[in-house]
Amino acid sequence: MKLSTINSPFAQLRTLLDGIPPGGEPVDMTIGAPRHAMPGFVAQVISENEGLFMSYPPIAGHPDLQQALQDWHWRRYPVLADVITAPQNILPLNGSREGLFSALFIAKGRKQFGKQPAALIPNPFYQCYAAAALAAGCEPVYLPCDKDSSYLPDLDALSPALLDRTAAFYLCSPSNPQGAVAGKEYLEKVIMLARKHDFMLFSDECYSEIYSGLPPKGALEVARGMGEIVGVDPFLNIITFNSLSKRSNVPGLRSGFCAGDAGFIGEYMAFRNVACPQIPLPIQLVSTQIWSDEAHVDNSRKLYRLKFDLADSIISDCFNYEKPKGGFFLWLNFSEIGGGVKAASTLWKGFGVKILPGAFLAKNVSGEKNPGEDYARVAMVHDIDKTREALEHIVKLI
Ligand SMILES: Cc1ncc(COP(=O)(O)O)c(C=O)c1O
Structure with a gap:
């Protein structure tokens, strides 16, 4: 198998949404890039040691x-x-x-x-x-x-x-x-x-x-x-x-x-x-x-907890929601509305919220159902207000 056949999930999503205008201010909930604050000393320590780049x-x-x-x-x-x-x-x-x-x-x-x-x-x-x-x-x-x-x-x-x-x-x-x-x-x-x-x-x-x-x-x-x-x-x-x-x-x-x-x-x-x-x-x-x-890690963890509490109340018993034990993703089952690919394009078209179809994160193995097909992944990386608004849009998919 050629290495180039490994297709990034994000590239697959770009193809899926290509040419479809977002139905609202775009909110990207696809990528696992945290958006909480980083520790305040990072820039200073790097600049103090810049000579070591040599x-x-x-x-x-x-x-x-x-x-x-x-x-x-x-x-x-x-x-x-x-x-x-x-x-x-x-x-x-x-x-x-x-x-x-x-x-x-x-x-x-x-x-x-x-x-x-x-x-x-x-x-x-x-x-x-x-x-x-x-x-x-x-x-x-x-x-x-x-x-x-x-x-x-x-x-x-x-x-x-x-x-x-x-x-x-x-x-x-x-x-x-x-x-x-x-x-x-x-x-x-x-x-x-x-x-x-x-x-x-x-x-x-x-x-x-x-x-x-x-x-x-x-x-x-x-x-x-x-x-x-x-x-x-x-x-x-x-x-x-x-x-x-x-x-x-x-x-x-x-x-x-x-x-x-x-x-x-x-x-x-x-x-x-x-x-x-x-x-x-x-x-x-x-x-x-x-x-x-560890102080900044505690703060960040608390913020994730608040957002997962929001998901508990907003997503509640929709999409087989279960609070994740770790990490910062929701893994929602959209089989009721046609699966993760359909959910991702409907959500983008309707509200500008971008989520990642689970099928793009999984491999089709012959004779088996793609284990991601029904699902989409939602990265809970934004601030509370943006997250709340996006979750409210997601439940409108029902
Ligand atoms: C499961 C998993 N492992 C490893 C990584 C790689 O992270 P990094 O190279 O930034 O440590 C990621 C990044 O998204 C990930 O989701």
Whole structure:
């Protein structure tokens, strides 16, 4: 399959809405770019360190950034205190996307597979996973995530033969688009499978700091609780990916990390050192401060909660609405009015509100219904007033 056949959901939406005038002041609720305030110190720290743009940055990260990332893990997941350390277990990335892409090359090279290696991908999914699979020569195997499977891949449906030839399993929790969160038992089970069949669990946790109830579990946190075998890496076969993009409302900063299995991190760091871009030093230094500050994250989370409360009251029991456990998307079922594509074009035409059809985020697998077909994703990234108005338009679709 040609890499160019991976069509961005946003490009598909542009084609769908091409030539249709918006029925009101346009409000874009498609893209997962947060619009809450970013921390106030960002510009100042970058400008104070602008001279460092003249130096090539270290791939393993500035010592201050390493320390901040380690501290963040110890704070967010107390069971990881004294256990996870940088640079052994933590590697800075230019946002999580470039890691989710390039780490698969290392996962694929870890062992001889005999057959074509597989990359397991939840369906619907973040498109980068499929691009990585195709670029790395892995077969993308799409795992349906629907209401019946609590919007996570059904682990019992995976055959041992498939798991034996799996290079990596992409898990997204909190999930984009559905906002599902993998609990402790689910994570334990997938970690056990990763170890039994020796594949990498790539746990995409970039929405981990946006949640309504309890903080979502992290894969490394759960692994740590599974008990330790002396001399064996507690994070064996697990890599998590996270970034400042959603947590701190700075998707344009391009700053994230991956963490976990020390052997994997070492190999991946060596590969990155010759193949991947480092993070500019002023960005590393401002990232240090952003990871060290939780006040802005609390404020942002509170604002999301207020908006989800609005959705509770406005969307209420329409469109099979369920408050997402994490992340900032609504995943609404529009089957009553003809599905997500129809809903998106009607809403644009009627009110100028742009939402993303779920079918564009999912893969058509032959013999199966596209798991996104009935749905559309609504990004709750705007301010309260704009969000309220858009939600009121959405319920008029009934
Ligand atoms: C599920 C998921 N993973 C990863 C990313 C990449 O984010 P970033 O590269 O900004 O960290 C996104 C961005 O939208 C996403 O939705």
